[in-house]
Amino acid sequence: MKALNPQLNTWDDSALLQFFMSENMRRPENINFGIGEMDFPTPQIIVDACKGALDSGITFYMPTAGAPELRLALAEACSREYGLEFTENEIFVTPGGTNALFVVILALAGDGGEVLYPNPGFPAYLPQIALGNGTPVDYPLSEENGFIPEPDDIRNRITNRTKLLILNSPSNPIGNIIPSETLEDLAAIAIDNDIWVISDEAYRHLVYAPDRHSSIISLPGMRERTFLTCSFSKSYSMTGWRIGYIVAPSTFNEAFFKIFQYTVTCVSSFSQIAAAKAVQLGDSYYRETLLQMTSRKELIERGLSEITTVSFPKPQGAFYVFLNIQRTGLSSAEVSKKLLDDYSLVTIPGSAFGDLGEGYLRLSYASDLDKIEEGLERLKDAMQHLIPQ
Amino acid sequence: MKALNPQLNTWDDSALLQFFMSENMRRPENINFGIGEMDFPTPQIIVDACKGALDSGITFYMPTAGAPELRLALAEACSREYGLEFTENEIFVTPGGTNALFVVILALAGDGGEVLYPNPGFPAYLPQIALGNGTPVDYPLSEENGFIPEPDDIRNRITNRTKLLILNSPSNPIGNIIPSETLEDLAAIAIDNDIWVISDEAYRHLVYAPDRHSSIISLPGMRERTFLTCSFSKSYSMTGWRIGYIVAPSTFNEAFFKIFQYTVTCVSSFSQIAAAKAVQLGDSYYRETLLQMTSRKELIERGLSEITTVSFPKPQGAFYVFLNIQRTGLSSAEVSKKLLDDYSLVTIPGSAFGDLGEGYLRLSYASDLDKIEEGLERLKDAMQHLIPQ
Incomplete structure (x- = not known):
């Protein structure tokens, strides 16, 4: 038998899959701090559309490229949110935010070009770069810097083969946001070195006051080199709908069209009509969701603060806490397994997000307050046993 | 500005796009023989599901990998149709048949492996091979062989870098099917040379009596090296739903999972539930559709036979006729443009399907009888003017 695409060996998630497939994962008494989607159903008005x-x-x-009414609605919404004027020609509808990322990487870096991506970061970046025939180059996010990209770390990794820098704010798995000053430094680096930027903003509508979302696309000179990828999944509880989009200079439309036409053809027609309705819900919808998510965030933040043996960066966006569990002396996979097996608590080991995620767990607080409370109890209990006092 | 992925330059469809975008394409009086979808709405029972x-x-x-009930329904249906026993582990649900093809090519030939594909053939093959980082190698289909793949043409093109052979039956754009004897010869070649086969059967439920669909996957020794790609688009008038699937040995599941998880994540949840219902409609649904499509086929076949200056292979499957218009002395793009501009008749120039499609037009008969009749009148009229008597 001949060999498969060797790029498939660039990463190995078999251990993680084994964990997710384990018997214990299906126990009804589990509390799920692992899941990457909110428990809210899609709003009825979207379902009705x-x-x-x-x-x-x-x-x-x-x-x-997408249903005309959806592209138009997104252009208007993005114009409002980013303080720029977008037309529908700058919007490309994709089957989910993950596909949006892949299309951009394939279009821009498929010649072996180097792509800088965060470690720890969203687990799709490395596979996407490898499958898109780019060259993955990770940059570190570290707890002592608040898991914010260090401009020097980026600058030091740029070569003449660097094509793309991936930024993710609000961040999965960290739950923090990149401050405006850092975005300004990163913009200067991108412009000086003529590199493109993917701004992965899948969680942009989930930023908790007093923090506010800001994007590199709004900075001078950046709009023409920024590829904003976003999704309906988190903004509107539409994970199962598979609708995302790219905001990009329309000069790239031909490239995206070529890739998209021949790898996906188009996105579900009736789902796009519903998505256009979602966009029209406007800011009031996000405000309501944020209100509920803020209580959840405050509850988990308070609860975790009471466990003195663990630490975590301040949750600012998305619905994740990145928990330092290094005092257990165990690997993150071991801790996740123990939490599942002995405490019926599902978490994601930090190593799933890159080797620099080792020593952490990702906790999701996208479930209701009772469950968060119960999960916190189990975690407290576990940490008392796992960490020698 | 740095360069885009050079694979994007492997093909150029800008002329074709310009044709499709032309003003005249939107005239209400047009008869559309261009379109690749049937005019039937999705059956109500599927919509209701x-x-x-x-x-x-x-x-x-x-x-x-897909909704469990859909994978199970497809495994049962494929077992029945192909005379083999499939389990749900051999089914992988994708966002459309085009994506199914791309995932297989990327998994198997992404190391620059050579992929044999038909010319003329479905326009996605070449771009998919290029974007998947394979090496495209076309094999000819010619009118004197009834546009059937010649085993010798395949054999002569095999090198030690050949990974995959793409077969398409029923064929888009030809509308013919590959006879069983040829499939047997091709199977022997695939086995002798240890190459994999993609059997693109998007139109397998549209084969007209007395012809019958047969697949290379059913031949001895082929199941373990065949990747059957299919779609709900043509079988159930579900083009806008974007659901397709791969039938493949379950040993490849890990590879498909890796690609799919990180390029698409999953397929629309509620659409998969509806698709499971579609599969349960069973053979009676195809029979009804075929009955209507057979009248359309017979009408266009009869009408075209009366135009003595053109010729075409016998339509056996799908809903296309591949019309030889060489006696016009014009390129297929020129003829298509004239038909559109002067006769309000939309057709696809054969050159859209590869350089060996030059001299032909693809006519679709997926519209109602009145429109086919009117389209035939316009075509007759045009040919009288275009071909010197």
Whole structure:
């Protein structure tokens, strides 16, 4: 038998998969701090729009770049949110935010170009770069810097083969945001070195007051080199719908069209009509969601503060806490396994997000207050046993 | 500005796009023989299943390989249709048949491996091979052989770098099918040379009596090296839903999982529930569709036979006729443009399907009888003017 694509060997998540597939993962008494989606159902008004589109027979192919009404709605929303004027030609609808990332990487770095990505960071970056035939180059995020990218770390890794810098704010798995001053430094580096930037803002509508979301795309000189990727999954509790989008200079449309036409064709037609309705919900919808998510964040923050043997950066966005469990003396995979097996608490080992995630766990607080409370109890209990006093 | 992925320059469809974007393409009086989808709406029972899934709150992530009930339904249907026993572990659900093809090519040939594909053939093959970092090697289909792959043409193109052979039956754009004897010859070649086969069967439920669909996957020794790609688009008038699937030995699941998890994540949850319902419709649904499509096929076949200056292979499957227009003395792009501009008839120039498609037009008969009749009149009229008597 001939060999498969050797890029598939660039990463190995078999241990992690084994963990996720384990018997104990399916126990009904589990509290799930692992999951990357909110427990809210999709708002009824969006569901109704989808059903209406189905009833109107919108079951045929859509244009490759997206339904015109969705592109227009997104252009208007992004113009408002970023203080720039976007047209529908700068919006490209994709089947989810993950696919949006892959399309950009494949278009820009598929010649072996180097792509800088955060470690720890979203687990898809490395596989996407490898599968897109780019060259992965990680940059460190460390607790002593608040898990913020250090401009010097980026600068030192740039070569004449560097094509792309991936930024992720709010961050999965850290739950922090990149401050404006750092974005300004990073913008200067991108401009000086003529590199493109992917700004992965899948969680941009989940930033907790007094913090505010800011994006590198809004900085002078950056709009023409920034590829903003986003998703309906987290903003509107639409994970199962698979709708994302790219905001990019329209000069790249031909490249995206070529990739998209021949790898995906188009995105579900009636789902796009529903997504356009979601965009029209406007800011009031985010405010309501944020209100609920803020109580959850405050609860977990308070609860974790009471466990004096662990530490974590201040949660500012998304719905994750990145918990330092180094005093257990165990690997993050070992701690996650013990939490699951002995305490029925699901967490994600930090090593799933890169080797520099070792020593941490990602906790998701996207579930209701009772469950968070119970999960915190189990965690407290576990840490008392795992960390020698 | 740095360069984009040079693979994007492997093909150029800008002329074709310009044609599709032209003003005249949007005239209401047009008859559309260009379109690659049937005019039937998605059956109501499938739409209702989708609405039911939405109402039940099935709006969250699905497993990467697909909804369990859909994989099971497809395994049962494929077992019945191919005379083999498939389990759900051999089914991988994708966002459309085009993505199914891309995932297989990326998994198997992403090391620069050579991929044999038909010319003329489905326009996605070459871009997919290029974007998946394989090496495209076309094999000819010619009118004198009935546009059937010649085993010798395949054999002569095999090197020690050949990974994959793409077969497409029923064929887009030809509308013919590959006979069983040829499939047997091709199977022997694949086995002798240890190469994998993609059997693109997107149109397998549209084969007209007395012809019958047969697949290379059913031949001895082929199941373990065949990747069957298929789609709900043509079988159930579900083009806008974006659901396809791969049938493949389960030993490749890890590779597909790795690609799929990080490039697409999963397929729309509620759409998969609806697709499972579609599969359960069983053979009676295809029979009804085929009945309607057979009248359309017979009408266009009869009409075209009356135009003595053109010729075409016998339509056996899908909903296309590949029309030889060489006696016009014009390129296929020129003829398509004239038909659009002067006769309001949309067709696809054969050159869109590869350079060996030059001299032909692809006509789709996926519209109602009145429109086909009117389109035939316009074509007759045009040919009288275009071909010197």
